[in-house]
Amino acid sequence: MDRFLAFVRKEIYHILRDWRTLIILLGMPIIQILLFGFAITNEIKHAKIAILDQAKDTHSKALIDKLLATEYFILDEYLSNESEIEPIFKKGNIKEVILFEPGFGQRLEKESIAHMQVIADASDPNTATMLLNYTKAIVTDYQMQQNARKKLPFSIDIHAEMFYNKELKGVYLFVPGLIAIILMLVSAMMTSISITKEKELGTMEVLLATPMQPAVIILAKVIPYLLLSFINAIIILLLGYFVFGVPIHGNLMLLLAEMILFILTVLSLGIFISTVTSSQQVALMASLMGLMLPTILLSGFIFPVENMPWPLQLISNIVPAKWFIIIIKGIMLKGAGIGLVWKETVILMGFLVFFILLSIKKFKPRLT
Amino acid sequence: MIQIHGISKSFGNVVALQDINIEVQEGEIFGLIGPDGSGKTTLIRILTTLLLPDSGTATVMGLDVVKEYKNLRRVFGYMPGRFSLYEDLTVEENLELFASIFGTTVEANYHLIEDIYKQIEPFKSRRAGKLSGGMKQKLALSCAMIHQPKVIFLDEPTTGVDPVSRQEFWKMLKSLKKHGISIFVSTPYMDEASLCDRIALIQDGKLLSIDTPTAIVGQYEKEVYAIVSNKKHELLQDLRRYKDVESAFLFGSHIHYSDQKVSFDPRELIQYLEQLGHGEIEVDKIEPTIEDCFLALMGNANKTADA
Secondary structure (H helix, E strand, C coil), rough: CHHHHHHHHHHHHHHHCHHHHHHHHHHHHHHHHHHHHHHHHHCCCEEEEEEEECCCCCHHHHHHHHHHHCCCEEEEEEEECCCHHHHHHCCCCCCCEECCCCCHHHHHHCEEEEEEEEEEEEHHHHHHHHHHHHHHHHHHHHHHHCCCCCCCCCEEEEEEEEEEECCCCCCCCCHHHHHHHHHHHHHHHHHHHHHHHHHCCHHHHHHCCCCCHHHHHHHHHHHHHHHHHHHHHHHHHHHHHCCCCCCCCCCCCHHHHHHHHHHHHHHHHHHHHHHHCCCHHHHHHHHHHHHHHHHHHHCCCCHHHHCCCCEEEEEEEECHHHHHHHHHHHHHHHHCCHHHHHHHHHHHHHHHHHHHHHHHHEEECCCC | CCEEEEEEEEEECCEEEEEEEECCCCCCEEEEEECCCCCHHHHHHCCCCCCCEEEEEEECCCCEEECCCCHHEEEEEEEECCCCCCCCEEEHHHHHHHHHHCCCCCCHHHHHHHHHHHHHHHHHCCCCHHCCHHHHHHHHHHHCCCCCCCCCEEECCCCCHHHHHHHHHHHHHHHHHHHHCCEEECCHHHHHHCCCCCCEECCCCEEEEEECHHHHHHHHCCCEECCCCCCCCHHHHHHHHCCCEEEEEEEECCEHHHHHHEEEECHHHHHEEEEEHCEEEEEEECCCHHHHHHHHHHHHHHHHCCC
């Protein structure tokens, strides 16, 4: 045990004394999340919309005027019936269609409730949600203006519908995706580099010639990086929550536990890479090419897996980040409990066990 | 203490060691002497359980280097050829780390390393990477000694170290010997051979000779002459073209020359050199050194290989 602690202390010294790398490791998540966050939530202006006004009364006209008075929307055309909605979306330049039910104003006056529908093209999910939110905000604003003069307040019910991507996959996806990528980077890359570094510098040779068990050497390396990765994950969560308002609907403890599971999985991957590479450069390249690219491209972080050709969909199954993103998205955005994500959790555990067994099998107690 | 029987090792097509047999007694300084690439490091790595031999067996303190490697790793000390401590840890932290790896403390075994460590103790809070070559060697030796091993393996400990530090280092080895520690040391420097109790000369993975340094020198049958002249550059070539030459090798500013004939007459040689325009010729009979023996043994080995 003393041996183990002495080794953990040594690893912590290594990390703390390489302060340049430490600053990069801790600063990277902050910079990345701000970059991605602001790039994705950038304001949308002049989105083309179509309107199907089946009421054509004062309230619907007033609302349309109010909508078009903003710089967000540009009217492309008025539609005359519902069958035109689908074709106009297919043409591709319309981002949103707004529908007013027949007798919109009348019902608002008489029944105090009227319905309108907003259909957005969610193949670009971020734009779709944002346009939807703009529309809602404008309608709510109108509602409040009207209610200020009324005894009996009325409400406009907006029925929102997403075309092409009904579940709105991709919304807030950058936070779960970023957590996956940062953890991948810190955990897998740094462990694989740190182990190969010892091989390269020859310190592994000295360690092997001591009673130090390989498992202890590796475990002692994993602990500080687990800690560092966990801190990073927390930073991203906090930034996502406070700066970008990414919700955490599910159980926080479950979320943290799943994050630790994913960190362990990628750590085991990093260890595996280090057992099959002999230099820091090879380990770095293997981590970047073998882990980062698939994680960014195939995990569903940027490109929805559903839209990929089937061979890539098949390959995406062996990208641990894909499963982690499903889990974390489920917990954060949908409030899922373990009951909904147990399958993905089991898959991640499978990866973990697989890579640990493989590493133990591959780890040589001697020089090669 | 160390028994090596018929150890062979190849890397692909390259034969690194060929049928090596050595026995090292308890408490002796045993030197493995040979040029770069002769197989010294490979042999030490096999003895320190870091490499597997292709054939043959070896035991260190009665423990087999292949089957009982786990137990063996507790009892020997090892200092690899390259400085292999943590450069971002301080002198003290490195030493403490190695103490805890072996489940001991610096205090418990301080007496053993005191002579060596007190020289670098003033720098104990300095990072190991910032030490000079000589101090690095002392730290590495301290770390290899901290668990009170009965035998230590040193792979070229003095390579890349200045002459003063080299001398100091050998003094330290002598003092370790007083603690009853057996030392297996490799070096490419022939002049260090005489500091060992016994030496093995190795070349191209084959042992040329094992004996005490004096016995090896004693085996040298030929007389050796140190020769200088004012035409240094031509001298070696001219001597090698001489009709009765056995061998001629450059040793610093001199050339060590041996003749084929037992009744060698220096005057004949001087005459030969004068004809070729050499002046200020000096021919002195000297005691053969280990290097002379080594070069002669090397020459014999090559001749047998050619035949």
